[in-house]
Amino acid sequence: MRFALIGHTDHWAEYGPMLKEEKDVELVAVTVGAPEETLERVAKAPGVSGKTKVYPTPEEMFREEKLDLVQVATRPDLIPKYVAMAVERGVAVMAEKPLAMDLETLYKLYGTVRAAGVPVAAMHAQRADGPLCAVKQAVASGAIGTPLLCHSQKSYKWRGNRPDYFRTRATFPGSAGYVGLHAIDWMYWILGDIFEAVTAYGTQAVFADYPACESHSGYLFKLADNRAATFTLDYLRPNEAPTHGDARVRVVGTKGVVESVFNDGYATLIDEKGARQISGVSGLAWYTSFVRAVKGVGESFLSVAAAFRITEIALKAQQALDSGETVSLKDSPYAGH
Amino acid sequence: MRFALIGHTDHWAEYGPMLKEEKDVELVAVTVGAPEETLERVAKAPGVSGKTKVYPTPEEMFREEKLDLVQVATRPDLIPKYVAMAVERGVAVMAEKPLAMDLETLYKLYGTVRAAGVPVAAMHAQRADGPLCAVKQAVASGAIGTPLLCHSQKSYKWRGNRPDYFRTRATFPGSAGYVGLHAIDWMYWILGDIFEAVTAYGTQAVFADYPACESHSGYLFKLADNRAATFTLDYLRPNEAPTHGDARVRVVGTKGVVESVFNDGYATLIDEKGARQISGVSGLAWYTSFVRAVKGVGESFLSVAAAFRITEIALKAQQALDSGETVSLKDSPYAGH
Numbered sequence: 001m002r003f004a005l006i007g008h009t010d011h012w013a014e015y016g017p018m019l020k021e022e023k024d025v026e027l028v029a030v031t032v033g034a035p036e037e038t039l040e041r042v043a044k045a046p047g048v049s050g051k052t053k054v055y056p057t058p059e060e061m062f063r064e065e066k067l068d069l070v071q072v073a074t075r076p077d078l079i080p081k082y083v084a085m086a087v088e089r090g091v092a093v094m095a096e097k098p099l100a101m102d103l104e105t106l107y108k109l110y111g112t113v114r115a116a117g118v119p120v121a122a123m124h125a126q127r128a129d130g131p132l133c134a135v136k137q138a139v140a141s142g143a144i145g146t147p148l149l150c151h152s153q154k155s156y157k158w159r160g161n162r163p164d165y166f167r168t169r170a171t172f173p174g175s176a177g178y179v180g181l182h183a184i185d186w187m188y189w190i191l192g193d194i195f196e197a198v199t200a201y202g203t204q205a206v207f208a209d210y211p212a213c214e215s216h217s218g219y220l221f222k223l224a225d226n227r228a229a230t231f232t233l234d235y236l237r238p239n240e241a242p243t244h245g246d247a248r249v250r251v252v253g254t255k256g257v258v259e260s261v262f263n264d265g266y267a268t269l270i271d272e273k274g275a276r277q278i279s280g281v282s283g284l285a286w287y288t289s290f291v292r293a294v295k296g297v298g299e300s301f302l303s304v305a306a307a308f309r310i311t312e313i314a315l316k317a318q319q320a321l322d323s324g325e326t327v328s329l330k331d332s333p334y335a336g337h
Numbered sequence: 338m339r340f341a342l343i344g345h346t347d348h349w350a351e352y353g354p355m356l357k358e359e360k361d362v363e364l365v366a367v368t369v370g371a372p373e374e375t376l377e378r379v380a381k382a383p384g385v386s387g388k389t390k391v392y393p394t395p396e397e398m399f400r401e402e403k404l405d406l407v408q409v410a411t412r413p414d415l416i417p418k419y420v421a422m423a424v425e426r427g428v429a430v431m432a433e434k435p436l437a438m439d440l441e442t443l444y445k446l447y448g449t450v451r452a453a454g455v456p457v458a459a460m461h462a463q464r465a466d467g468p469l470c471a472v473k474q475a476v477a478s479g480a481i482g483t484p485l486l487c488h489s490q491k492s493y494k495w496r497g498n499r500p501d502y503f504r505t506r507a508t509f510p511g512s513a514g515y516v517g518l519h520a521i522d523w524m525y526w527i528l529g530d531i532f533e534a535v536t537a538y539g540t541q542a543v544f545a546d547y548p549a550c551e552s553h554s555g556y557l558f559k560l561a562d563n564r565a566a567t568f569t570l571d572y573l574r575p576n577e578a579p580t581h582g583d584a585r586v587r588v589v590g591t592k593g594v595v596e597s598v599f600n601d602g603y604a605t606l607i608d609e610k611g612a613r614q615i616s617g618v619s620g621l622a623w624y625t626s627f628v629r630a631v632k633g634v635g636e637s638f639l640s641v642a643a644a645f646r647i648t649e650i651a652l653k654a655q656q657a658l659d660s661g662e663t664v665s666l667k668d669s670p671y672a673g674h
Contacts (some may be wrong), residue, residue: 026526148542149553151488151569155589199663201538205485206591216486216589218565220557222661226540228555230567232488234589240611241594252492252553252571254543257578324559325415326536326663 001293002026002067003140006082007033007044007060007074009163010064010096011123015071018287019047025291026107029065031055033082036164058082067091067150069294073123076101076178080109087116094287094296096179097122099311101173105214106315107333111307121290121300122307124185126247131260135249136190143271144253147191150229152183155237155250158207172212176200176219176318177311180233184314187221187229188250188306193200194224195313195329200321242263282319309334338364338632339404343419344370344411345379346500347433348460352408355624356384362628366402368392370411370419373501393593395419404428406631408468410460413438413515414508417446424453429631430504431624434459434518436648439508443652444670447645457635458627461522463584468597471604471617473527480608481590484528487566489520490585492574495544495552509549513556513655514648515536517570521651523586524558524610525568525643531561532650534668543573554658558666602620 003025005012019025019029025046031054032039043054062085073096086093096165100106101120126132137148156179165171172178188195203219204210220230237272238247243263250259256271258278266277267277286301293300309332321325340362356362364384368391369376380391393399410433410450411421417437423430436459437443450457463469476484493516502508509515523542525532539554556568574583576584579599587596593608595615603614623638630637646669657664 137592146542148451148573149539149555149569150572151490151555151567153488153587155594199557200567201557201559201563202486205483205562205564215591216565218486218488218557218567220536220538220555220567222430222538225542226538226661227542228538228553228569230488230555230569231488232565232567232587232589233484236485236589236591237591238607238609238611240609241607242612248570250490252569252573254573256575257492257573270575270578272575272577275579309338324563 001019001069002028002065004029004061004067004070005042005045006031006070006072008032008037008045009074011048011125012073012096014123014287016046021285022291027052029053029055029061029067031058031061031074033058033078034042037074058085062089064220069291070232071160072096075165076173080105083120084109084112087113087118087120089119089242090116092119092291095120095122097311098173098177098314099308100179103312103315106311109134110333113304119300120304120307121295121302122311123304124286126182126186127189127286127301129262130280131262131265131267132249133188133303134278135260136259136271137176137249137280138258138267138278139190143269144251144258145255147251147253148227149252150187150191151250152187152229152231154179154233155185155246156235157237157239157241157244158235159239162213166210166213167214173315174212174318174321175214175217175233175245179316180317181310183231184317185310188310188313190251191223192226193309194197195221195337196224196322197222197326197328198317199326202321214321219317231307233337252282285288305334338406339365339402340404341366341398341404341407341411342379343368343407344381344564345374346371346411346670348462349408349410350383350485351460351462351624353367353383355628358622359628364389366390366392366398366404366422368395368398370395370409370415371417374411395422399426405630412502412508413510415444420457421449422448424450424455424457427453427455428462429456431627432457432459435510435514435649435651436645438514440649440652443645443648444464447670450641456627456637457641457644458632458639459648461623461639463519463523464526464638466599467617468585468599468602469523471615472595472597474617474634475595475604475606475615476588477526479589480593480606481595482592484588485588486589487524487528487562487585489524489566489568490583491516491520491570492583493572494574494576494578495572496576499547499550501548504590506549510652511549511655511658512551512554513658514651516655518647518651520568521654525647525650527588530646530672531564533561534559534663534665535654535657538656538661539658547658551658553614556654567649589603605653
């Protein structure tokens, strides 16, 4: 299987474990996607061999190479362009998130992907986190009954300065469409597609040179049957905190409660047997499952429709945050797929 | 100082410590406020002596006794009636929450209280909790800079069945106006009156005989300057959990984060010195401070306007929950008082 990389932004190194597991996947070509990226760096990517070609642009790479799979991990505004470029050539794509920075582009890209009939997934790496897997598996097992209420938290250090593409909405989707998407993904994964509306407030109040990225934001999701999910997101974790991030999730159901402070490394389940630590079957080989599905073996961890639906929810959460208005999450083109 | 009790509902025994501290306060009369209450029980109230008179009704008590201070802790729908009855006779009141179950009654009661010029406070006993005091004092000290984002949690066991007055909105204000009011109080106490709007979703999905009290609900408060606060409230804590309740608060500021799981007994502050446990000066003698203020000594822990404003926010949060619509919290008659 002929594999290529476009870009070295964000979680671009996530393909590493897959490359070790899937011996027939060969990294045959690498290139950059954005002006901020350098050929020097991508040419030193894990898995690069003497046979790996380095191309100055994705266009040239696609012209010269017959590829089976490409990873697109570049500046957010450029992701949909390269995803479309790949699928139009019949090349499967693992893309960094979000798949698009606005709904119009997202809907258009979905049409392109469906027309091409080529597998696409997004890098929802957090689904491999042990504590999150424990929460997901507890809910899926029925241990808490029907989930009714959920709270999620993402809190990160700003750490000096962020990359320049965080500065403007021309290159950055806003924090809900960016890091917030992870929490929206896990809500979707744990609760299912029961999203009906979102309201959000926040702004950039601390790092004035980065107006495109909120320092803090709070969200309320209306879920089916008058269920609710809240979410807080901030980049205000002090640099002196013991860990970079502090992600948490708590799900309250008809029969119990399950929750995790991810940094603890476990989840806590409270049910009719009392409170106790639980662990999940962690280390979901999400990237590998996608690559195998591309080969026709088994199912991907994420359907194409789900990847687009999760992005849609995140972009609408960003709309809610930008407008201060409640935004409907119903009537999605991806529902039921 | 001649002190009397109306009712023995909910946190009615909270006056105990005050009675020990203020030697000149004498419990001269007790009565019941609601048909569910019994003279037998209120006649055994802490502080009852051979000289304490037991009256069958508040009306008879007010007719016969010259009082300085009365505690009203009875069925929620009856509270405003007895508060008005007291202040119209020049008697100061410590009232169970909420001060009223609907806004019209609340606004009318405020007019009555202002016209009487008599001190009134509500039983915000949670302000004496050590961990909450630690959070409040950390924010007040400037340790986290300007607060930008807040999350609160209240989770309680349902424990068999709740009193009958929880069953109908004729006698129960809904969970936001009831137990939710505590969290709204601490947000107000910690953050100040920066409330602009509230959106909420929830329902009673578990205890079908109690449709007036939501089993679960989630809230988003819009705060001034695009700040935000989320809140989850549930009665779904399993009976087998180690404690009755699980209250939490987390406040994120421009310079740090402070938070507490109240059951831990401490708060955690993260600032430029790293993360560490902090404790507050706890045990705020809130009830005593009110009684002393009635005597003309010092200031009450809670102004009359604040007590009504906090109730207004809680009743509007309940409106938001009942309607599924965002409700404005601006233009309060209590702002600036």
